[in-house]
Amino acid sequence: MSTLLSIEKRNSVLSSMAVLLEQERANLKTINQQDITNYSGDDLAMEKRLLVDDAKIDGMILSLQQLASQEDPVGQVRFNFTHENGLKISNKTAAFGTILIIYESRPDVTVEAGGIAFKSGNKILLKGGKESLLSNQKIVSLWHQALTDNAVSNSWVEYLNYDRTETQAFLEKPTQKVDLIVPRGGENLINFVKKHATCPVIVSGRGNNFVYVNAEADLDQALAIIINGKTSNISVCNALDKVLIDVNIPDWEVFAKKVVTELQQRNVTILGDSTISKTTNVPEIESDLIWFEEFLDYKIVIGTTNSDQDAIDKINTYCGGHSASIITKNDAVAQQFMDNVDTAAVYQNASTRFTDGGQFGLGGELAISTDKLHQRGPIGLQHLVTNKWYIYGDGQIR
Incomplete structure (x- = not known):
């Protein structure tokens, strides 16, 4: 040395x-x-x-x-x-x-x-x-x-x-x-x-990031965050791959259809769990193994959940340990989610695309460690x- x-x-x-x-x-x-x-x-x-x-x-x-x-x-x-x-x-x-x-x-x-x-x-x-x-x-x-x-x-x-x-x-x-x-x-x-x-x-460098749209989400915010996370740059590890929609959202089907339409207009291939597939007519996933995948492509998987705990468990099972975001106006629910999701970066009401040394005030980064x-x-x-x-x-x- x-x-x-x-x-x-x-x-x-x-x-x-x-x-x-x-x-x-x-x-x-x-x-x-x-x-x-x-x-x-x-x-x-x-x-x-x-x-x-x-x-x-x-x-x-x-x-x-x-x-x-x-x-x-x-x-x-x-x-x-x-x-x-x-x-x-x-x-x-x-x-x-x-x-x-x-x-x-x-x-x-x-x-x-x-x-x-x-x-x-x-x-x-x-x-x-x-x-x-x-x-x-x-x-x-x-x-x-x-x-x-x-x-x-x-x-x-x-x-x-x-x-x-x-x-x-x-x-x-x-x-x-x-x-x-x-x-x-x-x-x-x-x-x-x-x-x-x-x-x-x-x-x-491995992503597979999740956005969870909670029952108390601002749905306009949620839509903008999903579009940004998925389509602003597909080739980066902080891009979005998975969306979970809480079925306790009033008229959640209307929201799900809107998300699908907006993503399809941007040439994103969408797969859904059985509930999303029935509701929005997108192809159904063939296996739960796809939840583990990082796409680095114009591709996304959308699923449903019926509780905050279920969303946390699903993210902890499948995510890459990189970034996860909850969209909700309920700060207590957000804090509970952020404390229990096992990723390097946790967000409330913001895009996972911010997981970056320059954006976090570090003046650049050598890597993003999971x-x-x-x-x-x-x-x-x-x-x-x-x-x-x-x-x-x-x-x-x-």
Whole structure:
């Protein structure tokens, strides 16, 4: 592990990187077009994430500027204690050491996740997907220039141009010390990393989010939240996949039909449980297993429930542990729901699309964790640290 860089050095590298991205904007877009031309897949969500346009570059630059202005996450005192024998004991945040980020198709991760890991005092290993190789190599060359310009070793940011076999070998027997792995991508990628990794992995990126429309919901709000959650961006993990409608809503059938009509107008494929299918004529689900699925597509499942507890139980059985929202004017009912639903983010009267580090005031995110250790939900700069105990004595023995 390299010696911890001063916060001034770290900020200076991030600021240099922001300037270089602006200078190399045209070149980066040209190189990215080559990646897009080479991409032969038919995964729309993947292609959308692969594109680097002006808006994406603006986002990368902004994230670096914000990171450079944020407080140092390392060395924050979390606990202080003075022992009766005079020992001064404190617990402070500390860098992990080396973080490996494995991701698919998103060159912006090379900047944003790399920046968060670097700002929090870590060496970064980047393993991007083959579909974005040229874009990633260009961005890493800019990282190296930013490091060199600040008299910092290039070894702080390293790109691993490995195929699947080489990646598996590295996960099982790393050729250098790795303290934490963050996979960002689909379930296949996450399962692959979990299966082969020999060090801690933060699992992120799986959604399957629920909205529960309670008997005391504002139905106009509910409709707008469902439409936004499902259709504003299908390719993200905070998109909506499941809706539960309380049959205690007065005229719930009218509301259900309205939801179906509005979604169909936006080309969403709708499946329903037997009650919804009979009421609205949408196809009935073939198996309850579909409740476990994340779609990342214009597809949704709508079901009915007859009590708050039933809704809570259903969500806890099937959801991905990411986000769940209750639509209700009854704050006590909402609180009960929010305290008992087992997801990283719980909402009252709002879209699950807000589960995001930038939206939550973290200034960006490394990942959205559905694990409970060591941080849950959006992982920002201040969470990408471990901790360390400092004990100051004067000859004390036990």
